[in-house]
Amino acid sequence: MKLNPTMRMLLCALTLTFSFSRIHAQLSITGDLKQYHKTTLTFTGLNVSEAPGTFLNYRMNVTFTSPGNEIYVVPGYFAADGDAANTSATSGDKWRVHINPDEIGVWSYVVSFRTGTDIAVSSDANAGSATSIDGTSGTFTIAATDKTGNDFRAHGKLQYVDKPYAQFADGTYFYEIGSDSPETFLEYGDFDATVGRHTFEEIVEYQDDSDPTWAGGKGIEIMSAVNYMASRSMNVQYFLTMNINGDGKEAFPFPSDTEYTTYDVSKLAQWQIVFDHMYNKGMIQEFALTEDRNSNWFEEQEGVGLHDFSTSRKLYYRELIARFGYLNVIYNIGEEANWENFGKGNDYYTAAQVEEAAAYIQALTPYTDLISIHNGPNTDFSIFSELTDLSGSSSLTCISLQGSYDNYSSGHDELNDIHDLAQNDGTNWVIRYTEPYYDSNSMIDLDTWTERSLWASLTAGGAGIHYNSNDGDISEDNYRLWKGFFLRMHYAKEFLTDNAIPFWNMSNDNDAISRGSLLSDGTDNYIVFLAEGGTADIDLPGSNNYIIKWFDPRNGCGLQDGSITSVNSGSAQSIGDPPNNPEKSWVVFIKKNESLSTNEEQELSSDFKIFPNPTTPGYINISGLHNDRYALRVFDISGRLLDITTVEISDNNQKINMGHLNSGIYILKFESSTKQAYSQKLVIK
Missing domain, CATH: 2.60.40.10 (Immunoglobulins)
Incomplete structure (x- = not known):
């Protein structure tokens, strides 16, 4: 602390x-x-x-x-x-x-x-x-870090900053995408004293000779799983660290399932090798510290009251924080911890216990980590109102939401309700949709999941989403089965980052749209999601002009023009029709048209060059920019914004395609991840 x-x-x-x-x-x-x-x-x-x-x-x-x-x-x-x-x-x-x-x-x-x-x-x-x-x-x-890209060694600890989105130590905000499955990720046979449920054999080809291992080459398969997830741009894995009585029953930090104050040092050191690899690959670990069948397990072992805060539970929290607290970890106090289940009476974890545990973890960790709770069952959200009914503001900083996406409500309306509860209680919870369920009697459908889970939660102000394989979340470890879901999540995150959208300053504002859902900052940036396609009318403030771009949540492929490319401020302004497939779901990005100031036009770097210049439509060469991801804005000579995109400048990529521009004079403004701006005039003959 x-x-x-x-x-x-x-x-x-x-x-x-x-x-x-x-x-x-x-x-x-x-x-x-x-x-x-x-x-x-x-x-x-x-x-x-x-x-x-x-x-x-x-x-x-x-x-x-x-x-x-x-x-x-x-x-x-x-x-x-x-x-x-x-x-x-x-x-x-x-x-x-x-x-x-x-x-x-x-x-x-x-x-x-x-x-x-x-x-x-x-x-x-x-x-x-x-x-x-x-x-x-x-x-x-x-010394200074020498890492770049998704590697957390380039960004530092993920921190709670009293906003609905978490922020890295370097100032970058985080949108979370990853997997809730398998929850039994740690049931891997190369760990000491562990029954090996998982082999990850279907993705072992993703191993790399540079991957860390232990005890003469153990750990190759689980490292391959981490590599596969990172290759799909996933940045979080959710799993249980103690499930002795529950799902799986074989993941725990002790030498056996009958010990509760003795820790298996070698097993935990092996976990640490995997977690370090995840950190270097830009992947968070969400520690589900317990789940509903284990809610009061420590108290039962000690023979104290089920709703007491036992010595062994405090020791459990301390050992995990001491060994892994330097990583980017989310401490989830309990999966479905408030679920009174299986006729056991008061075996559930109460809101008061959740708060007591959160305060203990918050005092013990030296960082401003994310501390979460997970509701249960998936139709019961009462834990959140019970938490906010307690006196004082919550020690929780984060929520791990589960709900059924058989309807739109769980991923959108419930998330909005939880946001309101927290803010009325004087706090901002970072809410992620970590376990979107579907009805086990229906077929899982990628488009339905995309509409009712991914974009439903994003436009409600959700800070991220995990894929959950439902019935396979304990036994399945072939991540390739879920690649379609990973790709849809990647498209959504890419939409936010490639278009330099300040999602951390945006919140839900459905009242300003005639249909669909809306995330906005209320002035400059608006994200409309039309789950059923079609069009909508929007209220836009002030006296401004806005550009309108369309994004396909199913196929990615960047921003596209619809039937209307710009609109002025006013009430009930039509956003037009999508580029194609009007019956399908669409995302619409509406942004206030920027004007390039005289100062920005003259903001030149003596090292920054565009060549050839003048040129013909096609590729241009760049020199003098540091390796980084840049937000590129293209203005016409009058200062009107024409296009926004993201480009990666590296030693291996010094070219940008400007083939979409007609003959004319343009200003290209590059803004780095650290907000340094570089502008140059480009003449296309």
Whole structure:
């Protein structure tokens, strides 16, 4: 957690005290030592083994101070011999901590290592007594990241920023697309002490010789699954981290399904290798920490009240945060956790328990992570009103919504209702449609899913969507079966990013459209979804001119012109007819026509060149721009915006097709991902 200035001063004084009695512990610092890359500190300390006392009765926290004096208190963990993923060691003297450094420069650290009964779950910094490596301190230097593209090492931690959309440390906003299936992703036989439900053999050809493995080449198949997902532009995988009594029953962080305060160090180290690969491929892990059949499992094991907050549950949260908190993780407190199921009476997780768990996780993690809850069953959304009825604002920052897309309501109306509940409660939840169900008695239909799940949720202000294979979400691992759904999600995300649409500032505004659904910022940008095709009338404010473009949600292929290409402000303005197939679903992008200012026209870079210039219609060459994805706006000589697109400039791509432009004089404005703008005049003969 970050500390306020007063706590920071106290911590500085404490650090000075430590410096006089510093223990010179053996230490290795590993990683790339670059911004947004995993940095690991491994200390040699007490020699212990996997047993309840090791995890409950020792607590290692490391306080990091950034070059800008931000304070991060990061929980550490027992790492056995330091190489347990390969050796399957169950004992050793290595203690480890990870940090995701968001600043360039010199970082400092100081270790708190204390012992006492159940100290691991205590929030009292002075609980127990100091031992072993307590007081060890030092510094290390972080350089700039050298990564680009989807790799999270180019963007940093995903953060909650009190908006309906999450944001990376580098300022980029996130639209989430991925898979809810298989929920039993971690039931993979190459993990220690795991029954292997999944082989991922249908996609093993996606392995790469550079993929990390463990124990002499284990893990190839699950790495291939990650590679396949990344190749389809997916950026999240949802899965259960503990399902002992529920779906699958074979994924858990313990050595066996009868232990609940002993952690399998080698298994978790192997999980970490997979999760690191996902981070580098730009894929989030959504940890479904429990599900309805396990809602009160920890409390049952301890023999306490089912609605208590047991010691073992707190330890479970701590161990996962300590080992994986540096990654881009969504902490889902429970899948269908509020579902009173199977005639067990009060086995469900209450709203008060959800809030208590969310507050505990929020206090323990050093970052502003997404902390979520998942409703259940798919027709019951009462958990959200129960949460907002509690006193105070919610500690949750995120929602994992499930619902049936047999009708439009779950993915659109319910999402709108949850947004309203949260805002009335004084918060903004990042809501993703993570588990769109369909009626098991009907055939799954790609177009219906696209209309009632994907675009229904997007135009309601949803921050993303997952595909769920329904009956196959436990046993199926052939991702190729879902490639059509992945492609539709890719088209939607590409529509947002390629057209530089500021979706993070947009919200649902169905009242401004005569039919269909509408996402807008109320002034400049409007996304209309017509699930049944046809046309619509829209209310547009002010005294402006707007350009109208059409997008095919089934086939992608960029923006197209319909029967009307521009419209003025006013009430009930027709947007015209689609380019073709008027009976099919369409997306309409309506954007205020921009004028290029004199300053922008003169905004030239001495290194930036377009050649040949003048030229004939066709390809032009670019030089002097950094490798990046640019929003390209084309203006005529009077300053009227003609076209918006996205282009990728790299060492291997320095050409852009301008064959669609007629003879004339144009201004080309390139805007980088960091909002740097470069303009040049182009003459086409």
